[in-house]
Amino acid sequence: MYKHNRTMGPIYQFRILGKLLFAAALMPILLAAPHASPAPKGGEDAYTIVKNSYDYWRGDKSYAEMDMVIHRPEWERKMSMRAWTQGEDKTLVLITSPPKDRGSGTLRLGRQMWNYIPAIRRTIKLPPSMMAQAWMGSDFSNNDLAKADSILVDYTHRIVRTDLRDGHTVFTIESTPKPNAPVVWGKEILEIRDDYIFLSESFYDEEYKLVKVMRTEKIQPMGGRLFPAVWRMKKADRPDEYTLIVYRSLDFSPRLPPGLFTLQRLKNPRM
Numbered sequence: 207m208y209k210h211n212r213t214m215g216p217i218y219q220f221r222i223l224g225k226l227l228f229a230a231a232l233m234p235i236l237l238a239a240p241h242a243s244p245a246p247k248g249g250e251d252a253y254t255i256v257k258n259s260y261d262y263w264r265g266d267k268s269y270a271e272m273d274m275v276i277h278r279p280e281w282e283r284k285m286s287m288r289a290w291t292q293g294e295d296k297t298l299v300l301i302t303s304p305p306k307d308r309g310s311g312t313l314r315l316g317r318q319m320w321n322y323i324p325a326i327r328r329t330i331k332l333p334p335s336m337m338a339q340a341w342m343g344s345d346f347s348n349n350d351l352a353k354a355d356s357i358l359v360d361y362t363h364r365i366v367r368t369d370l371r372d373g374h375t376v377f378t379i380e381s382t383p384k385p386n387a388p389v390v391w392g393k394e395i396l397e398i399r400d401d402y403i404f405l406s407e408s409f410y411d412e413e414y415k416l417v418k419v420m421r422t423e424k425i426q427p428m429g430g431r432l433f434p435a436v437w438r439m440k441k442a443d444r445p446d447e448y449t450l451i452v453y454r455s456l457d458f459s460p461r462l463p464p465g466l467f468t469l470q471r472l473k474n475p476r477m
Contacts, residue, residue, distance in 0.1 A: 252363035
C-alpha cells in the first residue's frame with residue numbers, strides 16, 4: 207500500500223513533475239522504427255547518436271499514461287498522470303490521481319514552466335531560482351523538464367567507450383557543457399544502444415562528483431517501437447531512495463486538439 211506523507215501540500219506535490227516528463231519530454235531518442243540501422247561509430251558522431259536517441263523516444267508528438275512512484279525507506283507515494291508532447295518544446299501533464307490532486311497540471315513551452323493548482327485556482331510560473339530545486343522528496347527537478355533538450359544544445363559530446371551487451375553495441379558518451387552554457391552539471395555520462403534505446407544518464411557536479419543516475423528498465427514494445435517502460439532516478443549517496451516513472455500506455459501518433467499547449471487548457475483540460 208502506498209503511504210501518503212501528509213506534510214506535502216498541493217504546491218509541493220506539483221513541482222515534482224520535473225523529469226517525469228523526462229518521460230514525456232525530457233531525454234534522448236529517434237523517429238525511426240525499432241529495427242533502425244546501427245548508430246554510426248567514431249567520436250565525431252557522438253552528437254548524432256545522442257540526437258537520434260532523443261528523437262527516438264520523443265517522436266514528433268506523443269501521448270502517454272504513466273505513474274510516478276517516489277520511494278523512501280519510511281514511505282512511498284504514487285501519482286498517476288496523462289502527458290502530451292509536441293516537437294522539442296511543448297509538454298502538458300495532468301494529474302489524474304490521487305483524487306485530492308486530480309486536475310493539477312504542468313505546462314512547458316520551451317524553457318518556461320507553469321503549474322496549475324486547482325485547490326487555490328492559481329497558475330504559478332516557476333522563476334529561474336526554483337528550476338533546479340527538488341520537490342516533495344522527489345529525485346527529479348523542474349529543471350529536468352524545462353531543459354529537456356539542453357543535452358543537445360548546451361553540451362558537446364564524445365564517445366569514450368563501446369561494449370557489447372545482450373547482442374547490442376552500447377555507446378558510452380561523455381557530454382560536457384559548452385562555455386557559458388546555462389547548466390548546473392559539470393558533465394553527464396550517457397549510455398545508448400546501437401538501436402538508439404536510451405539506457406542511462408549520470409549527472410556529475412562541477413567537481414565531477416557523481417550526484418544522481420537515471421536508468422531505464424523493461425525494454426518492450428510500446429507505441430509501435432521498443433521503449434523502456436520504466437525510468438528510475440536515484441541519488442548516488444542514497445541507494446535506498448529512488449523515483450520511478452512507469453509507462454502504462456504510449457502513442458506516437460495521437461490526435462492533438464487545437465490549443466492543447468496553452469494556459470487556458472492547463473487550467474481547464476476539458477475545454
